[in-house]
Amino acid sequence: xxxxxxxxxxxxxxxxxxxxxxxxxxxxxxxxxxxxxxxxxxxxxxxxxxxxxxxxxxxxxxxxxxxxxxxxxxxxxxxxxxxxxxxxxxxxxxxxxxxxxxxxxxxxxxxxxxxxxxxxxxxxxxxxxxxxxxxxxxxxxxxxxxxxxxxxxxxxxxxxxxxxxxxxxxxxxxxxxxxxxxxxxxxxxxxxxxxxxxxxxxxxxxxxxxxxxxxxxxxxxxxxxxxxxxxxxxxxxxxxxxxxxxxxxxxxxxxxxxxxxxxxxxxxxxxxxx
Amino acid sequence: xxxxxxxxxxxxxxxxxxxxxxxxxxxxxxxxxxxxxxxxxxxxxxxxxxxxxxxxxxxxxxxxxxxxxxxxxxxxxxxxxxxxxxxxxxxxxxxxxxxxxxxxxxxxxxxxxxxxxxxxxxxxxxxxxxxxxxxxxxxxxxxxxxxxxxxxxxxxxxxxxxxxxxxxxxxxxxxxx
Numbered sequence: 001x002x003x004x005x006x007x008x009x010x011x012x013x014x015x016x017x018x019x020x021x022x023x024x025x026x027x028x029x030x031x032x033x034x035x036x037x038x039x040x041x042x043x044x045x046x047x048x049x050x051x052x053x054x055x056x057x058x059x060x061x062x063x064x065x066x067x068x069x070x071x072x073x074x075x076x077x078x079x080x081x082x083x084x085x086x087x088x089x090x091x092x093x094x095x096x097x098x099x100x101x102x103x104x105x106x107x108x109x110x111x112x113x114x115x116x117x118x119x120x121x122x123x124x125x126x127x128x129x130x131x132x133x134x135x136x137x138x139x140x141x142x143x144x145x146x147x148x149x150x151x152x153x154x155x156x157x158x159x160x161x162x163x164x165x166x167x168x169x170x171x172x173x174x175x176x177x178x179x180x181x182x183x184x185x186x187x188x189x190x191x192x193x194x195x196x197x198x199x200x201x202x203x204x205x206x207x208x209x210x211x212x213x214x215x216x217x218x219x220x221x222x223x224x225x226x227x228x229x230x231x232x233x234x235x236x237x238x239x240x241x242x243x244x245x246x247x248x249x250x251x252x253x254x255x256x257x258x259x260x261x262x263x264x265x266x267x268x269x270x271x272x273x274x
Numbered sequence: 275x276x277x278x279x280x281x282x283x284x285x286x287x288x289x290x291x292x293x294x295x296x297x298x299x300x301x302x303x304x305x306x307x308x309x310x311x312x313x314x315x316x317x318x319x320x321x322x323x324x325x326x327x328x329x330x331x332x333x334x335x336x337x338x339x340x341x342x343x344x345x346x347x348x349x350x351x352x353x354x355x356x357x358x359x360x361x362x363x364x365x366x367x368x369x370x371x372x373x374x375x376x377x378x379x380x381x382x383x384x385x386x387x388x389x390x391x392x393x394x395x396x397x398x399x400x401x402x403x404x405x406x407x408x409x410x411x412x413x414x415x416x417x418x419x420x421x422x423x424x425x426x427x428x429x430x431x432x433x434x435x436x437x438x439x440x441x442x443x444x445x446x447x448x449x450x451x
Contacts (some may be wrong), residue, residue, distance in 0.1 A: 011433040015407045017414045041335045046440035048339040050408045051346070052389040054304035056296055063299075063313045064291055067320045071284055 001025060006036055014043035153235040157194040160185045169250055171269040177201060180232070182269050184250045186240055195236040195250070200268060203227040203254075210255040211236065212263060213244035216273075220251070225259040249273055276337055280327040287324055294338075298345040304409050305349040306356070315352050319345045350411035392442035400435030403428055 006029045012018050013026055030037050160166050165188045173180035179199040186193030195211060203209060211223030221241045228234040240248065252269040275293075278286035298319065303312040322344055330340050393401050399421075406417050418428045 008433065011436040012414070012429060014436060015404070015432055017407050017412075017417075017432065019413075037334075041339075042440055042444075043436055044343070045336055045339050046436055046443055047408065048336070048342040049385075049389050049439075049443055050393075050404065051297055051301040051342045052386040053393060053405065054297075054300040054409070056386070057300045057303045057309075057312075059295055059299040059313050059316055063317055064288070064295070066317050067291060068284065068288060070317065070321050071287065071324060 001029070003029075003033065003036075006033070007039070010036060010040045011043050014040060014047045153194065153237060156237065157185055157196060157235065160187055160192070160194055163187050165189045167247075169247070169271045171195075171197075171250055171252065171271045173199065173269055174267050176266045177268040180269050182252070184271070188246060191240040191242070193238055193240055195234070195238065197228065197234040197236070197252070197269070198232060200228045200232045200234070200252070202230065202232065206257055207254050208257045208259065209234070209252050209268070210259050210263075211238055212251045212253065213241055214249040214251060215243060215245045216248075218243075220263055221248075222259060222261060225255065225257070276323075276327045276330045276332075276340075279324060280330075287320065290323070290341075291320055294341055298341060301342065302345055302349040305346070305353055305411070308356075311352060311356065312349070315348050316345070319348045322348065346408075353411060388443065392439055395442060396435050396438055397431075399423075400431045400438070403431045404435045404439070407432060 006026055009018060009022060009026050013023060018026065026036075030040065161168070167186055167188055169184040169186075171182035171184060177200055180197065180201075181199060182195055182197040184193055184195045200209065208225035208227055210225045212220040213223055214220045221244050223241075224236060224238045226234050226236045250271045251263075251267050253263045253267050254265045255263070275286050275290050279290065295316070299312060299316050302315045302319070303309065306312045306315065319341075323341065326344075330337065393404075396404075403417055403421070406412050406420065407414075412420065414425060414428050414432070417423075417432075418425045421428070423431075
């Protein structure tokens with residue numbers, strides 16, 4: 001690009017509207033062209049004066065205080081020419097003491113590095129401990145919440161048992177879960193019930209237990225799905241469907257997580273047919 | 275004053291603020307149209323001045339130009355951030371002007387008058403092009419699209435406008451801040 005072409009760009013650069021490529025090219029030219037550099041400085045001065053076109057406005061007093069307060073937290077101004085290279089004094093022959101001092105300084109430096117490394121490792125270890133503590137707290141909070149939920153359900157179950165319209169159905173484990181047993185307590189008027197289960201095998205990750213209400217001589221009616229705790233316990237709240245009548249057979253099967261419309265797996269728990 | 279600031283003299287920065295706060299705040303407010311944002315940017319600009327005072331080289335330009343460039347650049351950066359968040363309501367923020375210090379106002383008016391008078395002497399299209407680029411930070415292509423003019427025309431108008439403004443102000447601006 002010719003000098004005259006760069007001159008054409010100066011006003012646009014002063015207004016800061018050149019694209020990155022043009023600006024880069026012009027900067028390279030300015031390195032070696034004092035005339036263009038001077039001209040650009042003048043044009044920048046003229047452009048800066050456009051600020052006077054703005055209507056005068058006064059900032060609030062608080063801004064001054066904020067700035068002066070901000071200086072306390074800011075780093076000090078960058079003083080000196082960072083690019084300037086300081087000349088070092090000529091080296092003199094080393095004496096015994098100088099050598100010793102250098103060795104001592106080197107040992108101290110290595111010790112400092114080791115110290116930093118140890119502190120860093122301690123820091124990493126303490127962060128891990130903090131993370132572990134945070135996980136424990138979260139776990140305990142979750143368990144506490146589960147405990148509260150269980151307590152609420154137990155209260156609900158007790159209320160059902162003590163209700164004048166309360167009834168209960170006992171469920172026994174089948175061949176698939178011989179040690180399992182459960183009790184379904186329900187209110188005959190509201191048809192609301194609570195199933196208390198013990199001894200079921202742990203729920204597989206992709207499965208859920210499902211409750212069924214089986215009216216005499218009719219197809220099973222699906223109830224809610226649930227999982228059991230690590231010790232095989234569960235407390236499940238559900239309503240007896242109207243179609244199931246007043247004293248249905250209650251059964252539990254293992255089904256896909258989303259539940260099934262009809263039982264697909266073996267029965268784990270069931271109440272005796274009346 | 276900038277040399278004293280570069281040495282870490284806080285009172286020099288306070289004095290610089292007192293001297294330039296109105297012109298810089300007016301410029302930032304004109305760009306942002308929001309007092310809260312403008313005060314925030316003014317604070318940022320002066321903290322940048324504090325950190326970078328040593329970069330200022332009086333042989334390469336005026337202190338006023340350097341300060342205005344920092345303030346404008348910060349304001350345009352903020353404008354782009356705000357615009358990406360939401361559209362700015364194009365209303366000039368009222369208030370504040372009544373509190374202008376009388377002496378400052380007199381000085382500013384004198385300088386402002388010179389610039390306004392010089393701008394009036396420019397052809398309307400040149401003036402408009404310069405102000406769009408300066409206060410809205412639009413690129414040449416954006417100005418061309420906004421005004422519906424060819425890109426080459428926009429470049430010529432901006433170049434001719436600024437050169438003429440420099441000529442008009444060259445003598446009158448001597449002694450400017």
